[in-house]
Amino acid sequence: MSMLDAGRNPLGAGLSGSMGIPMRINFDFFFDRASVQASLDKAIYRGLYRAGSVVMQISRRSIKKMGMAKPTLKVMRANPNATLRQLLARNDISTRTKRKISDRLFEIRFKPPSQPGTPPHTHAGTIRRSITYQYDPSTESVVVGAFMDGAPYIASLHEHGGTQQMAAWAWIPRYDRGYKGILAWYRVGKGPKSKANWQITSFRKTFPYPPRPFMFPAMLEGVRRGRIAQEFAGRFRSG
16 A cells, blocks of 8 residues: 655655555545545645545556456457357467467466566456545545455555465366366455355465565655656655
């Protein structure tokens, strides 16, 4: 998470990083709310609002889309009823297009992670979509982070690193109740959205999460580009 502090003090606006990540966003403190607009000096309101937007945009763009999160391939749009494997088997598709299909299948199946120390990948788009910002009246700041759709927990793991205990779920087809050897890992206490063909197993595994920060670097990048200082027009300091 990033926090941009406009604090009402002689030093003007300050910038700091925060380790805490709120579990949910308070929609009452969105910047389009009349109460937020009325509580802030116009210059401070404009500076925080625009600075929050800068950090949000930089952080979202730093997270690379993979697999299902990527835009639909042209060949997929032209053949909406065909699966990727079916398209790969066709003879009327160019080698270059087949290579793109193969790459997409690999990403969907194996979900390759980003290199430690770099922003995480998104395979469903959830983290990217969840990044937003709000006013924090307790600190007179704008707080930017991945708040929504259950994202704060996994976003915190990516940002700071840590471990997560996972439970394995087995895929059991509806008309053949035998286990087919397909496992999916979910955080303990969580599971597939539709559990009709899935059954939890006794397998447990602890997965390490090397730090893959994306919020704090986005804040620093906004400072480096001069975008944030520009929004505060003389009311900004870093430190």
